[in-house]
Amino acid sequence: MQTLRYLIQKEFIQIFRNKALLPMMTALPIIQLIVLSNAASNDVKDVRLVMVDNDQSEISRALTQKIDANDRFTLVEVSFSHDTAFELMQRNKADIILEVPANFERDYHRKEAPKVQMLVNAINGQQATVGSGYLSNIIASLNKEIQPQLSQTIGSQMAAVEVSSNNWYNPELKYPHFMAPGILAELAALLTIVLSAMNVVREREIGTIEQINVTPIQKWEFILGKLVPFLCIGLVLVTVGLLASKLIFDIPVRGSLFLVFGYAIINLVCVLGLGLLISNFADTQQQAIFVAFFFVLIFILMCGLFTPIESMPKWAQYATIPNPLAHFISVTRKVLLKGSSFWDIRWEFIYTIILAVLFNVAAVWSYKKQQ
Amino acid sequence: MAAVLVENIDKSYGNVTALKSIGFQMDDGEIFGLIGPDGAGKSTLFRILTTLLLPDGGRASVAGHDVIQEYKHIRKKVGYMPGRFSLYQDLSVEENLSFFATIFGTSIQENYDLVKDIYQQIEPFKKRLAGKLSGGMKQKLALCCALIHKPEVLFLDEPTTGVDAVSRKEFWEMLQSLKKKNIAILVSTPYMDEASLCDRIALMQNGEILKIDSPGQMVIDFQKPLYAIKTEHTYTALSYLRSASFTRSALPFGEFIHLTTNKPYEALQIKDDLERVGIPIQEVKRTAPSIEDIFLDLSQTNEPIDA
Structure with missing residues (x-):
């Protein structure tokens, strides 16, 4: 436990010492959130x-x-x-x-x-x-x-069926209300997956992992020591992002914020596990970033943010099940806009927990201290 | 009990053989040097003994534990300083040291005695980031980090490569004082002059050990007559000597040519011989062999040099 605490502490010291990384992790995603939520509109106006x-x-x-x-x-x-x-x-x-x-x-x-x-x-x-x-x-x-x-x-009277429609949950069809929670989920996942993948590979490139590997550190301690700091960063990002969305777009918060954060923790652990898994198979940061982008792009394009999952072909709909981003977006939209309860999003929870366990076990298992 | 015991270790990377049935024994409190050029297989051997790499064949044990079965015990008992500086460059001197102390379940205070002499030299810079230290100070910090958990065996892979002459000397003095604390030290170096500072050395080339002995004994055992020839016409002198019938080997050696002959000659005789063919010679003297002479001699018996 002492070891783990120190591993995490060390990681935080390094993160806060990196002058370029900190603004990249906080300011840039917020700018993206604001720009994308406004710009990525499916509204047809003209x-x-x-x-x-x-x-x-x-x-x-x-x-x-x-x-x-x-x-x-x-x-x-x-x-x-x-x-x-x-x-x-x-x-x-x-x-x-x-x-x-x-x-x-x-x-x-x-x-x-x-x-x-x-x-x-x-x-x-x-x-x-x-x-x-x-x-x-x-x-x-x-x-x-x-x-x-x-x-x-x-002189003849015809009966007509009248259809009156109303937009529930987003009555004025405000696009940012719909996009901001989704983009927030996307940014948090993207940032954490890339950061975690790069971090371990960096240790390999610099050679520090060699020194770590001859110590009695347990594999799970090492992986957890990487996971916890990035989980914290991810949660800070979600918090700041939600706050920004509320202040700027006035998005509704109808459901429980605890539910959103509870799910966010599981989801971030899940994508971090994937990032760490990628890092175990990459020798250089370049390789890691390419593999990470391969997954990130598929996740983003198939997560229901830009194209509704319901209008995808059947196989693609099934392919969104192992996509943690799709669940994250679904949860933020359901809980924030619809006020869904835990029972309504239980499947998102179940799928994400399964994925989180799979990715993290694979990450611990594939991290080799010995060649 | 042997600090390190290596028997018939083999290792190859694809088609390249890195180690060919290496075997040696190293005792407690001994400084054992692996001497050889780059690519001799020194680092591979280090990686096997520090449990980072699995050998293809053979057996090895460190501090009484088998490197394959009991690798977890070994990791608690050894200190390793890789050839490349591999501490956290973005952590300070102090943070690096306490990090490595903590992951070994100890603290700086607990084993301060052991590192005190070395750490005191870098203590004025303890707030400085490790990446901003000079080469010599980096090595001292790395040695501290490798020592902080009181290892039984210390593995130092080319610790003095890229370090200035003064720091190198200081570094070896530190190793001598660590030896007194009964820590076995396996050190590799491409510098032949450092060999004489070890208790025993193994001369390595192309994945094989050519000879193991104490440096002093190696010098005594070297029976061949050796001459140092000083001339300004090194190239012509070398070409002539290499074709001469009495020559066993002739190699450039700093400002001298080192010549070994098949049987003893008078130094003057060689000088006359060279001057007779029109090569001006400043000096010829009989000289004691250095480890480098011995290494070159041994490596030549394997590989005859072309004239």
């Missing part, structure tokens, strides 16, 4: 639209007006020619072409269910799906407005 009105009727003009009035759309041009509109899309001046065919209004009154054509530039998939969704809504609401007028004149 869809540029070209209207091709071949009908020039009351209905088509009402549609044009309705689109123009919506602030999500910018009406780039109202044209009569399909080619002009297409040209605009080709030159990347427009995202959507809405084409109203000739005789649209006539067919409409004859109840022939005329079709409008929507051409969407799908290079930006997000813009395309969200934009076309908005547009469909506008067309549907226009449809609803003119239906009663029609039915009055014709």
